[in-house]
Amino acid sequence: MTTAPTTAPAQGTEKIQDAGHVDVLIVGAGVSGIGAAHHLRAQFPDRTFVILDAQDNRGGTWWTHRYPGVRSDSDLFTYGYRFKPWRGPSIAAGEEILAYLDEVIDEYDLDQYIRYRHRVTAASWSTEDRRWTVEVTRGDTGPQLRFTAGFLWMCQGYYNHAKPYRPRWEGMDRFQGVVVHPQRWPEDLDLAGKRVVVIGSGATAATLIPAIAQEAEHVTMLQRSPSYYFAPPTTHELAVMLGPLDLPDEWMHEIMRRQYITQYHWLARTSFEAPDELHAFLIESIRPLLPEGFDVDKHFTPHYRPWQQRIAIVPDGDLFATLREGKASIVTDTIETFTEHGIKVSSGEEIPADIVVTATGFNLSVLGDVAFTVDGEPVDFTERVTWRGVMINGVPNMAYVFGYFRHSWTLRVDLVSDLVGRLLADMQDKGATMVVPTLRPQDKDMQLRPWSDPENFNSGYVMRSQHILFKQGHREPWTHMLEHEQEREILPEADLDDGTLVYR
Numbered sequence: 403m404t405t406a407p408t409t410a411p412a413q414g415t416e417k418i419q420d421a422g423h424v425d426v427l428i429v430g431a432g433v434s435g436i437g438a439a440h441h442l443r444a445q446f447p448d449r450t451f452v453i454l455d456a457q458d459n460r461g462g463t464w465w466t467h468r469y470p471g472v473r474s475d476s477d478l479f480t481y482g483y484r485f486k487p488w489r490g491p492s493i494a495a496g497e498e499i500l501a502y503l504d505e506v507i508d509e510y511d512l513d514q515y516i517r518y519r520h521r522v523t524a525a526s527w528s529t530e531d532r533r534w535t536v537e538v539t540r541g542d543t544g545p546q547l548r549f550t551a552g553f554l555w556m557c558q559g560y561y562n563h564a565k566p567y568r569p570r571w572e573g574m575d576r577f578q579g580v581v582v583h584p585q586r587w588p589e590d591l592d593l594a595g596k597r598v599v600v601i602g603s604g605a606t607a608a609t610l611i612p613a614i615a616q617e618a619e620h621v622t623m624l625q626r627s628p629s630y631y632f633a634p635p636t637t638h639e640l641a642v643m644l645g646p647l648d649l650p651d652e653w654m655h656e657i658m659r660r661q662y663i664t665q666y667h668w669l670a671r672t673s674f675e676a677p678d679e680l681h682a683f684l685i686e687s688i689r690p691l692l693p694e695g696f697d698v699d700k701h702f703t704p705h706y707r708p709w710q711q712r713i714a715i716v717p718d719g720d721l722f723a724t725l726r727e728g729k730a731s732i733v734t735d736t737i738e739t740f741t742e743h744g745i746k747v748s749s750g751e752e753i754p755a756d757i758v759v760t761a762t763g764f765n766l767s768v769l770g771d772v773a774f775t776v777d778g779e780p781v782d783f784t785e786r787v788t789w790r791g792v793m794i795n796g797v798p799n800m801a802y803v804f805g806y807f808r809h810s811w812t813l814r815v816d817l818v819s820d821l822v823g824r825l826l827a828d829m830q831d832k833g834a835t836m837v838v839p840t841l842r843p844q845d846k847d848m849q850l851r852p853w854s855d856p857e858n859f860n861s862g863y864v865m866r867s868q869h870i871l872f873k874q875g876h877r878e879p880w881t882h883m884l885e886h887e888q889e890r891e892i893l894p895e896a897d898l899d900d901g902t903l904v905y906r
């Protein structure tokens with residue numbers, strides 16, 4: 403087994419250091435990058451590779467987000483990899499997910515390939531040399547390195563880890579309390595006896611509020627409009643039933659995976675086929691968990707179809723328990739202005755606050771904000787089309803991972819890794835050193851659609867950034883499928899010789 407090239411720069415040198423060549427360069431050591439590395443190593447034990455991550459530790463999302471109570475809203479049987487059994491309750495805390503990833507890194511000996519504090523800033527493809535030249539900055543402003551790679555595997559996630567989305571509201575400058583973003587949670591933030599306002603209504607707000615409600619004096623969730631919630635048990639009833647059978651971990655993982663996959667396929671299908679029924683089901687399932695006489699219409703009845711934005715999971719209904727106990731409350735209104743001591747909303751009400759948490763989401767980033775060029779030409783992604791949500795037309799030897807909105811992200815990591823593995827094997831069989839998705843003559847006048855059709859999925863962070871994203875066509879293979887139920891059939895069978903991939 404060959405290890406990754408050393409990247410230690412010579413002391414005191416300013417110029418770009420040559421960090422060596424690898425067959426595959428993976429960007430990102432989150433769930434996607436670690437999964438990709440495992441699959442690559444399992445299938446091609448002799449290929450050299452390296453994983454570069456800008457952060458100082460593994461885990462991506464789960465390293466960045468360390469606010470109180472941070473947890474998955476997917477079950478871990480499907481959020482865990484296909485190849486590594488999950489042994490805990492269905493929903494896991496951020497730390498438990500990091501521990502799971504550590505086990506994967508450990509068991510598959512991946513640590514030696516990961517280079518932390520390596521931010522990829524630019525990637526240039528040369529057809530003549532059949533390789534990518536990848537510019538890297540160590541730390542924030544540290545020495546520059548240059549790797550070369552035969553294949554680039556972008557596992558960078560979808561948002562900027564360093565810069566969360568922080569909207570500005572009128573009057574923020576005069577607010578005398580503390581404003582924090584969950585992506586940058588101060589470890590020493592003292593909540594004891596504080597009045598906290600959490601701006602936002604998504605999964606982050608729903609997770610954070612029960613976790614801080616006991617310590618804070620009171621928490622107010624301030625939302626512009628309601629979201630959908632679902633309150634399953636932390637441990638699935640099937641797992642409870644199977645518990646006494648003492649099944650091998652692998653069996654348990656597979657059975658629970660199938661259970662959750664079936665359940666989530668049903669949920670996604672129903673959201674399209676019977677949205678009104680699903681809407682009613684979701685609202686009615688939380689109504690009994692709310693305090694007597696609670697205004698469900700105002701605070702918990704969204705104005706969009708279920709799953710047009712993510713459904714926030716509230717395991718065991720803990721958010722609703724804090725509402726019942728009076729430790730938290732909800733205001734549904736728009737912010738007019740911050741005041742010295744709180745937030746004034748359009749109704750005229752002023753919500754007192756010592757701490758304001760802006761659970762307002764992300765700044766989406768396209769392929770890690772890396773500046774791409776192909777044979778000297780800068781790549782403008784807004785003019786490009788996705789090939790199966792895995793590659794991009796006109797960009798050779800590059801795959802990317804983007805997970806599902808409505809299913810566990812990791813289900814797609816495994817599927818995409820299989821496809822990339824097939825592609826690399828195909829190149830080898832054909833004696834090709836380059837593969838590039840290319841629009842065929844019949845694809846040239848194809849009608850292009852936005853990366854995410856707002857009718858299908860329209861969360862704020864996606865809609866804010868559509869203009870910087872690449873596009874999709876209206877037929878395969880130029881589509882970015884959103885449903886695992888279809889993709890798990892389509893991707894393994896994807897024809898690599900249909901003329902849309904040009905091998906050289």
Ligand SMILES: Cc1cc2nc3c(=O)[nH]c(=O)nc-3n(C[C@H](O)[C@H](O)[C@H](O)COP(=O)(O)OP(=O)(O)OC[C@H]3O[C@@H](n4cnc5c(N)ncnc54)[C@H](O)[C@@H]3O)c2cc1C
Pocket residue numbers: 429430431432433434435454455456457461462463464467472473474475476477481520521522523557558559560561563606769770771772803805806809810811812
């Ligand atoms: C709080 C929270 C909870 C979530 N819960 C769920 C859930 O329950 N289920 C679900 O399916 N999804 C969930 N998600 C979505 C989540 O982002 C994905 O599940 C998944 O973690 C993405 O993994 P990733 O490895 O693709 O990307 P990330 O986790 O974003 O990791 C990408 C890594 O790439 C690095 N990187 C990016 N650009 C560069 C660059 N230019 N150079 C070097 N390194 C770079 C980053 O530093 C980062 O470490 C959640 C998201 C958040 C924020």
